[in-house]
Amino acid sequence: MTKTMPLWEVFIRPRNGLSHKHVGSLHASDKTMAINAARDVYTRRGEGTSIWVVPSTLITASDPSKDEENFEPSENKIYRHPTFYDIPDDIGHM
Numbered sequence: 001m002t003k004t005m006p007l008w009e010v011f012i013r014p015r016n017g018l019s020h021k022h023v024g025s026l027h028a029s030d031k032t033m034a035i036n037a038a039r040d041v042y043t044r045r046g047e048g049t050s051i052w053v054v055p056s057t058l059i060t061a062s063d064p065s066k067d068e069e070n071f072e073p074s075e076n077k078i079y080r081h082p083t084f085y086d087i088p089d090d091i092g093h094m
Contacts, residue, residue: 005027005028006055006057007057008025008054008056009055010042010053011054012047012052020052026038026041038053039051
């Protein structure tokens, strides 16, 4: 019986001040190998300043069949949507 290596999710931060973004998955035996493999696969051209690797088994996702239950209630709370604020043009990225 062969044991498969765990699956890791890879997140890269392109530069300071930006959020980490999920860029893909890879198999690795441990966290050190996962970081090294993520660096080799996902930052070959110097795209990142930070790498996160997370075992896929530790990620919990919402159930797509429960979209209405999970996301519809927020539509009724207009204070959560800052659409009525005027943001000056010189503010830039917000």
